[in-house]
Amino acid sequence: GDLEKGDFEHFMLKEIFEQPKTIEDTFRGRINPEHTEIVLGGLLDVLPKILKARRIIIIGCGTSWHAALVGEYLIEEYARIPVEVEYASEFRYRNPILNSEDVVIAISQSGETADTLAALRMAKERGATILGVCNVVGSSIARETDGGVYTHAGVEIGVASTKAFTAQVTIMTLFALKLAKENGRISSGLYLDLIKELSEIPEKVKSILVKHPHIKEVAAKYKDAINALYLGRGALFPVALEGALKLKEISYIHAEGYAAGEMKHGPIALVDDNLPVIVVAAKDHYYEKIVSNIQEVKARKGNIIAVVTEGDTGLTSMVNDLFEIPKSHPAVSPLLAIIPLQLFSYYIAVMRGCDVDQPRNLAKSVTVE
Numbered sequence: 406g407d408l409e410k411g412d413f414e415h416f417m418l419k420e421i422f423e424q425p426k427t428i429e430d431t432f433r434g435r436i437n438p439e440h441t442e443i444v445l446g447g448l449l450d451v452l453p454k455i456l457k458a459r460r461i462i463i464i465g466c467g468t469s470w471h472a473a474l475v476g477e478y479l480i481e482e483y484a485r486i487p488v489e490v491e492y493a494s495e496f497r498y499r500n501p502i503l504n505s506e507d508v509v510i511a512i513s514q515s516g517e518t519a520d521t522l523a524a525l526r527m528a529k530e531r532g533a534t535i536l537g538v539c540n541v542v543g544s545s546i547a548r549e550t551d552g553g554v555y556t557h558a559g560v561e562i563g564v565a566s567t568k569a570f571t572a573q574v575t576i577m578t579l580f581a582l583k584l585a586k587e588n589g590r591i592s593s594g595l596y597l598d599l600i601k602e603l604s605e606i607p608e609k610v611k612s613i614l615v616k617h618p619h620i621k622e623v624a625a626k627y628k629d630a631i632n633a634l635y636l637g638r639g640a641l642f643p644v645a646l647e648g649a650l651k652l653k654e655i656s657y658i659h660a661e662g663y664a665a666g667e668m669k670h671g672p673i674a675l676v677d678d679n680l681p682v683i684v685v686a687a688k689d690h691y692y693e694k695i696v697s698n699i700q701e702v703k704a705r706k707g708n709i710i711a712v713v714t715e716g717d718t719g720l721t722s723m724v725n726d727l728f729e730i731p732k733s734h735p736a737v738s739p740l741l742a743i744i745p746l747q748l749f750s751y752y753i754a755v756m757r758g759c760d761v762d763q764p765r766n767l768a769k770s771v772t773v774e
């Protein structure tokens with residue numbers, strides 16, 4: 406059950422390994438048995454409003470904010486509706502311009518985060534339609550919103566979010582495709598292909614998880630790092646942010662996630678033969694750009710760990726270590742690319758003797774400001 410560790414040493418590890426099931430639980434019932442339609446029941450009443458929205462603003466904190474960023478890339482790419490992503494803590498106090506043509510979506514595992522709830526209430530007062538993507542059924546955010554979608558990740562106990570994140574990203578993917586279909590911005594061929602791609606994710610996640618011994622070996626090489634830099638582009642940029650957050654939360658190694666193109670504007674100054682640089686380099690239309698970033702890091706003797714698409718042998722000679730993920734459409738690759746990064750952080754934290762499930766100073770849910 407969700408409340409027992411079973412054969413796992415920590416809840417976090419158990420929750421990482423549950424992801425093939427939790428991702429499937431999250432899209433089951435939302436994709437029809439023929440794999441031809443996406444059905445998001447909790448949004449039915451508000452769908453016309455969303456399709457006409459002046460803009461969609463997605464708010465959240467921590468890991469949920471990263472899922473929101475993935476949503477931004479997917480919704481804008483496929484549905485062509487303008488999206489903004491904001492930290493709930495900023496949004497609530499900065500007197501944002503909002504009216505009844507705006508849709509504000511809160512992403513929150515717990516549904517109780519104080520900043521997110523307060524930001525949502527403020528948006529409602531200003532006339533926006535408010536929606537929730539929550540994991541905890543009946544939580545405050547789920548109750549106060551005009552509609553929403555539950556992630557079906559089950560109870561998450563590890564303070565560092567893993568299965569809730571991939572469930573949130575699954576919802577963002579379904580949501581983007583649904584909007585794209587409804588407003589005619591996606592061809593039916595691509596729509597069907599992407600539903601199929603999503604339905605194949607659980608098996609692909611399994612195939613990454615079985616390679617955990619390799620990830621553990623790589624983790625052993627980097628466990629004494631002082632700093633780490635994570636780079637990605639497009640929808641894999643938020644994956645880099647989330648990878649860095651996982652490492653800093655549980656291992657206390659200072660880690661930064663960066664959009665790879667921004668590296669030259671600051672973080673490149675940190676690169677030396679001591680710095681692990683984790684590059685999310687799956688095959689997509691940014692690939693050539695990310696290869697250039699890898700070359701820039703290599704020229705400065707950084708230690709490169711790359712997340713690459715299986716069969717991509719081109720990078721082998723350029724990087725120190727590789728985590729392979731199965732080939733997939735870029736729309737769904739965030740769900741795969743994060744898996745090795747979760748395990749990498751987990752093993753490093755365990756090797757450093759950290760309390761993985763209860764990291765210092767952090768709480769599972771921050772219900773006070």
Ligand code: G6P
Pocket residue numbers: 466467468469512513514515516517518521564565566767768769770771
């Ligand atoms: C805390 C947790 C994080 C979580 C964040 C937002 O910081 O430690 O794991 O991402 O809150 O929580 P929420 O429940 O709103 O998703």
